[in-house]
Amino acid sequence: MQPLNRTESPVRHDHLVRMERIRAASLVSPATLLITVMFVLPLLLFIRFSFNQFVPGEFMKTAWTLENYIKFLSDPYYLKILFRTIAIAVASTVLALILAFPVAHFLARLRKRWKSILIIIVVFPLLLGNVIRAMGWIAVYSQAGLMNQLLQSFGAISSPLQILQTPFAVTVVLAAVVMPYMILTLQAVLEKIQPDLEEAARDLGASAWQVFRLIILPLAMPGILAGTLLVFVLCMNAYATPILIGGPKVLMMAPALYSQIQDVSNWPLGGAMAVVLIAVTLVTAALYSRILSRMYFRSIEGGTQV
């Protein structure tokens, strides 16, 4: 930040500061107004609705009640959706991490020209949106899809497998959908690790596995933490993938929430589900990041003592 007009006399300074603030405020005000009216206020209203009373047939009554939260948290049907969402999000995050790491490591060591080409390949699916990618996965996994036809032509199976509408399919596709984010986050951290460090360790007789476990992994930890957090949140909130790949059999939170509003018009319960989804995501993310960063710092300390 630059100091204000350095050459002005102190007498005019106060006035200038005020002018400067007014100018700055007017510059940021359109965006602030838009986000407030279009985003903050609607969210607050939605949260407020979660405390209202749902009356079937006559919409809802203004109230201050926790019954929507109690209904959600005491109904096994909804709890199952919540736990399924968490389980699939965790599995997809782990899968995405495992698959993204080698790509990110490779990317971080590439020369600039090749790197920008590979980044285009990584980013492109991201920009297409989830619907088109889900469509491609339907073509892979459906009864007449590529996977079943390949397996059948090799004689591995005699009749097509039901792969769509299973938690497995949703997990794999979600992992593929969020992988670009994981690769980009990991890559940003990995490219800062000096290649000399790895070479030096190799020269001193460390195996590839030792180099990975003792050098790359600890140094990449901030990236792993950031990447897994981001991807976990995205998986928790996923809508298009679960609805197209999972269907009604593998219902997750976002589609269930949408149907509460759209199909049943139960705004209070929908609001409560939204609050629960955001809260569970935030709490899980916070716990995870605390545990992991504690482990990480301990391992760093241990490293320096040796």
Next chain:
Amino acid sequence: MRSGLRVSRLFSYGALTAILGFMLTPVVLVVWISFFSQPLIAFPPKGYSLAWYQNILDQKNFVHAFILSFQVALAATAISMIIGLLASIGLTRFKLPGKSTLQNLFLSPLVVPAIITGMAMYIFFMRLQRSMGIELVPSFMVLVLAHVVVTIPWTVRLITAGLIGMNEELEEAARDLGASKWRAFWRITLPIIRPSIVAAGIFAFIFSFGNLEVSLMLVEPGETTIPIEILNYVFWKMDPTIAAVATVQIVITGILMLIADRVVGLSNVF
């Protein structure tokens, strides 16, 4: 030792190709299917045909959806670029109390699940509509403003980065030579950060054009955007017609992305 290294390198290239293939398979498959000659998907195809592309033009709902998506994305991008640029200048070139709060506020739409954002907007404007007596959901205006919310984190982030990254001394030099603050900005700063602004516009357009979740509640049943139209179709069946529609979107997005890469370099954005 040498050959061992080569084998492991070969192995890692193989694994890498497999993983990238895993990411790109769906996109490649969609494009491939759009050229299949038979309407029922089977591998390998019996033959190839361009009939499905002609088919799109006959299906008014897809044509309308493309036009609506285009209009919304264009309007949202224009608004988002203007207010994003103003906000970025305010955030980087002025002393402003509560600056980091504001910065977080502009990025906050990225944090809340898009589906919740869309529903909250729907509920809010439903309420407003009832007390004001004008139709707000669905309306073009609300849809555009909702897309501005979706894109504002990207425009603010990219333009702010451009303003911080440039050499501010150039602006000061212009002012020392007697240019007014606005003139210095217009003649010096703006041309320098043009790549960031162009990139901001392109990404705003791409993310608006591809947005599904926020739009879902804010459109009319017969007048939807292209991602919603595709979703509704794929929900029931997957065939070369819808693959052709998707391929059109893939091509548009691809061209825009290559332009953005030329202007700023994608590795600087993500």
